[in-house]
Amino acid sequence: MADHDPPDEIPPDCIVYRAIRVVDIKEDGTPKSCAFTDLADADGSKDYMSVNVSDEMAAAGKTLEDLKKHWGDRYEIFQFAAQDLVTNGERLWRDPDDDFVGHGACKRNDNGKRSLAQKRTLARLAKPANESGAPAGGDP
Amino acid sequence: MTAPVAVEAPRRVSSAQQRALATAGGSGTVARQIRVIEAGPDALVSTILSETAQPPAWVERTIQYEVPARDEAGRLKLDTLVRFAQVCGELPARTPKPYIGVGDDATLSAEWDIGRFHVAFQVGNDVTDDSIIFEVDGGEIEELPLTGNVRLLAVIMSQIVAGGQV
16 A cells, blocks of 8 residues: 555545435435435445545645536535434445545444434435535534 | 226326226226226226325326326336335325435435425335335434334324314
């Protein structure tokens, strides 16, 4: 591992980004619950929710703006603190792919399917992404 | 006894959507026969429905246009669409139009933010995914299986709507 590489474990305070389709964002700017699902790929190879991990992006010199450009106008980027996902029953791990640096995976920690209540929990936790990493909207 | 009513669907509506609409009760108000006219093997879909209250006005358009638009990957099965339509058809007529979502996990959901209340249900290609959630004032999320609780959903929605939360 090179010096600038992030640790394997995702730090609790690390910001985790999730791209959400604009059509899955409600009029008040909050996401619908359906935006937080695992991918039902036919071969099961990506049976998790895709995210991007900010520390790995930063180590590679990539910014939130780069991620937004990667996803394009049909998507908005939301964010979580890694610890918020973990304390709410999710498991996170790094899962590099060729699409964009910092790709990660998020799955129920019991490896089960995410229930509607759990999706809603994530929808409540998700905040519009901002470069500082601080929650948008002035949450206490 | 009300005479059967013929409903002519737009030609671009698929047979799956026709069946789902017929199951939901179309836009009628009483027991009716729905005759969907379109070329193809499912040209005639006749369904006698039990007497129900008028379903919300948004149901037909949602099934015909919005759900297919949301299901970009074509993941949803006919049976999933039918169950979704059945639940929507049980809701009070004054139920506001929900936010519709199709998840990557092949689920179809409707959710409402009405005043203090958040109400949602989902159906999935896997029927064990079917569930309802209720939430008041952003508090604890209560989840119930959809099976056996559709009437409860309708009653709660009726109470929310009647309470002037819309």
